[in-house]
Amino acid sequence: MWETCSDLVCNNLFAWLNQGPLTLTIFLHTVLIVPMFFIYFQEKKRLQEGKED
Amino acid sequence: MSKKSASVWTSIRFWRRSAAWVTGTATVLLIWLTFDTMGQISMGSDADLAKGIKHRIPAATVINYHVDYQFDQKRGHEVPVIGEKEKFFGKEWSAKDAAALLHHGKLTSQAKNCMNCHTLLGNGGYYAPDLTKAWLDAKWNDGTMTGITGKNTKEEAMAEFLMHPSQYPTHARMMPDLGITQDEAVALVAFLKHMSAIDTNGFPRNFSQSAKRLEGGTHAH
Numbered sequence: 658m659w660e661t662c663s664d665l666v667c668n669n670l671f672a673w674l675n676q677g678p679l680t681l682t683i684f685l686h687t688v689l690i691v692p693m694f695f696i697y698f699q700e701k702k703r704l705q706e707g708k709e710d
Numbered sequence: 711m712s713k714k715s716a717s718v719w720t721s722i723r724f725w726r727r728s729a730a731w732v733t734g735t736a737t738v739l740l741i742w743l744t745f746d747t748m749g750q751i752s753m754g755s756d757a758d759l760a761k762g763i764k765h766r767i768p769a770a771t772v773i774n775y776h777v778d779y780q781f782d783q784k785r786g787h788e789v790p791v792i793g794e795k796e797k798f799f800g801k802e803w804s805a806k807d808a809a810a811l812l813h814h815g816k817l818t819s820q821a822k823n824c825m826n827c828h829t830l831l832g833n834g835g836y837y838a839p840d841l842t843k844a845w846l847d848a849k850w851n852d853g854t855m856t857g858i859t860g861k862n863t864k865e866e867a868m869a870e871f872l873m874h875p876s877q878y879p880t881h882a883r884m885m886p887d888l889g890i891t892q893d894e895a896v897a898l899v900a901f902l903k904h905m906s907a908i909d910t911n912g913f914p915r916n917f918s919q920s921a922k923r924l925e926g927g928t929h930a931h
Contacts, residue, residue: 663785665766665909671746688735693728700724704716 756805759792766909770808773798773900777907779846779918787912790846798903799865799896808900815901818894827885830905832913838883843917845899845906849880868902869895 664672674681718724754765759772776793795802803811819825825834828841839847849855850864858878861867871878872895875885890898 661784664911665764666750669746671743688739689732692731696724696727696731697718700721700727701716701718703723704718704721705713707714 762792764909768792768904768907769805770812770900770904771803771805772907773808773811773903774802775907777845777903779843779906781918785912787915788917789912790907790909792907798900799863799869803900811897811900812904814894815897815899815904818890818898819901822888822890822894831908831910838885839881840914841902841905842908842910842914843906845903846917848918855880865896865899865903868899872898 660677662672662676664675666672674684750766752765753767754763754769756769756771758765759769759775772792774795774797776796778791778793779788780791781787782789819830824830824841827835827838829836830840831842832840845864845868850868855867855871855878856862856864858880859867859870861870869892871880872890873892874887876887
């Protein structure tokens with residue numbers, strides 16, 4: 658999964674994301690999906706407390 | 711206070727916030743990627759070439775240098791290697807002249823519709839050989855094409871071939887005469903030499919080996 662960067666430019670986020678087939682997937686899940694869990698539980702708490710939309 | 715039973719899935723606020731988060735983050739990432747790419751695909755300068763600083767796309771004056779293609783162990787594929795200075799059509803071209811020549815070559819490649827049969831950097835027709843690394847094809851170096859065309863240098867042989875391709879049948883699929891003039895042929899050769907110096911991350915794969923194996927056939931895939 659983790660391979661040495663073989664691109665011309667390596668000190669770069671996008672080069673790092675291109676190291677292996679899973680690196681981009683893990684990155685996007687971390688920045689997009691994980692915060693959505695946070696949003697989900699925050700909204701759940703809000704609804705349980707009886708606040709309106 | 712007792713907690714109410716509630717479903718988040720029907721909450722408009724939840725969907726609105728999620729959509730805003732995903733769209734916003736993706737937008738920022740893509741704008742960042744766009745500027746990052748623009749930096750990486752812009753041409754290097756003549757000064758960088760002289761200092762040996764590598765760019766994916768070297769300056770137009772790379773036509774004044776020897777261009778080789780060598781296997782890079784670390785990167786796992788062949789990469790262009792810019793070597794010592796060498797004359798191109800008998801002279802060293804200034805930055806301004808080289809840029810103008812390359813521009814003329816690009817316009818000629820479009821006017822003569824090379825991509826109708828050939829691929830350039832992988833784009834075009836799959837009828838004739840890929841031209842991305844045409845300059846580095848061994849046939850121009852091993853004396854085959856200079857011998858057939860009766861020219862002394864690789865660039866002169868290439869220009870001669872481009873002007874009169876039907877006189878030099880190199881392959882079953884012959885290239886037609888496209889009425890390319892001497893000036894256009896010189897510009898096209900410069901365009902091809904510059905393209906061969908672009909770091910394409912190893913495209914086309916195993917060029918040197920397949921060039922030998924296919925004997926002038928297509929490297930397009």
